[in-house]
Amino acid sequence: DAGVTQSPTHLIKTRGQQVTLRCSPKSGHDTVSWYQQALGQGPQFIFQYYEEEERQRGNFPDRFSGHQFPNYSSELNVNALLLGDSALYLCASSFGTSGTDTQYFGPGTRLTVL
Amino acid sequence: GQNIDQPTEMTATEGAIVQINCTYQTSGFNGLFWYQQHAGEAPTFLSYNVLDGLEEKGRFSSFLSRSKGYSYLLLKELQMKDSASYLCAAANDYKLSFGAGTTVTVRA
Numbered sequence: 001d002a003g004v005t006q007s008p009t010h011l012i013k014t015r016g017q018q019v020t021l022r023c024s025p026k027s028g029h030d031t032v033s034w035y036q037q038a039l040g041q042g043p044q045f046i047f048q049y050y051e052e053e054e055r056q057r058g059n060f061p062d063r064f065s066g067h068q069f070p071n072y073s074s075e076l077n078v079n080a081l082l083l084g085d086s087a088l089y090l091c092a093s094s095f096g097t098s099g100t101d102t103q104y105f106g107p108g109t110r111l112t113v114l
Numbered sequence: 115g116q117n118i119d120q121p122t123e124m125t126a127t128e129g130a131i132v133q134i135n136c137t138y139q140t141s142g143f144n145g146l147f148w149y150q151q152h153a154g155e156a157p158t159f160l161s162y163n164v165l166d167g168l169e170e171k172g173r174f175s176s177f178l179s180r181s182k183g184y185s186y187l188l189l190k191e192l193q194m195k196d197s198a199s200y201l202c203a204a205a206n207d208y209k210l211s212f213g214a215g216t217t218v219t220v221r222a
Contacts, residue, residue, distance in 0.1 A: 004156075033209065042118070042201050042212030043157070056208045090156060092210075100144045100164060100205055105156040 002027055004093050004106035012112045013081050021076040021109045025093030031055075032074040033103055034066060037088040049074050078111075086113045116140040118213035120202050125219045126192055134187045134216045136202035144205040146178050146185045151199045151215065160187070160200075192220045 005024045013019050025032050031050045035043035045058035049068035063079045072093075078085055088110050092103035117139040126132040138146070145164035149157035163169055163178035163185060175188040189196055199215040 031208075035210075035212075040214070042203070042214050043210070045209040045211065048208050050208075058209060098144075100162070102147070102159055102162060103210060104159060105149075107156045 004029075004091055004104055006089075006091050006106040006109050008109060009107070010110045010112075012114065014114050015081055015083060017081050017113075018077065018079045019081060019111060021078075021089050021091075021111070022073065023076070023091030023093075023106060024073045025091075026104050029093035029095045029104070030072050031094045031096070031101070032068060032072065033092045033094070034074070034076045035090040035092065035105075036060075037090055037108070039087075043090055046076070081113045083113050086111060116204060116206065116211035118202055118204055118211055120200075120213040120216045122214070123217045123219070125221060128192055128194060128220055128222050130192050132189045132192060132218060134189070134200050134202075134218070136185045136187070136213060138183050138185070138202070138204045138211075138213075140204045140206045140211055142206040143180070144207075146176075147203040147205060147210060148174075148176050148185075148187045149201040149203060151201055153198075157201055189218070194220050194222070196220050 033048040034046040037043040047057040052068045068074045088108045090108045091106045094101040094103045120136045148160040151157040161176040197220045202213040203210040
């Protein structure tokens with residue numbers, strides 16, 4: 001039973017560029033959440049997708065956007081990259097419509113912006 | 115807004131017990147999660163409390179008091195592999211609001 005997978009593992013970009021990160025949820029899960037984790041900090045909620053719609057969004061600018069596909073996989077897009085966007089980006093999947101469903105995390109994508 | 119507080123670091127000896135406290139102030143609180151995160155790896159789920167009281171799962175136990183906005187994670191019979199960051203997360207609506215994490219170092 002495959003867990004949550006993310007690609008790529010590492011990514012280096014320069015300021016102003018755009019990046020797309022990908023996530024495949026755990027088998028049987030239909031909900032995908034994205035988090036940003038800066039070094040030494042806890043993960044910060046970016047947004048959650050369910051039934052191909054953004055269900056909830058955290059305090060992130062519109063430069064951060066996403067998409068969920070019919071197979072429940074998801075993408076996170078970040079435009080006009082800033083140095084401060086350098087972080088570990090974590091995808092978490094869950095099943096169900098309750099706010100208490102356990103979220104399982106993928107290994108993350110380490111983004112470095114130069 | 116959300117405010118999740120936990121100690122930054124704790125050190126304990128192999129075989130000992132360590133208790134990691136977490137206080138939270140959130141709107142729309144649904145429950146409290148604990149995750150373990152080894153350096154450079156993804157957070158892994160440890161426990162979830164929605165009702166007041168103690169939940170025991172092997173060497174790990176977690177406690178919740180909703181009226182006090184307080185939780186703790188208890189790690190018993192510490193092993194070297196328990197050296198990691200422990201993240202407290204409050205569930206509200208559909209998101210998790212995390213604390214900064216407590217780095218636990220287990221010494222021989």
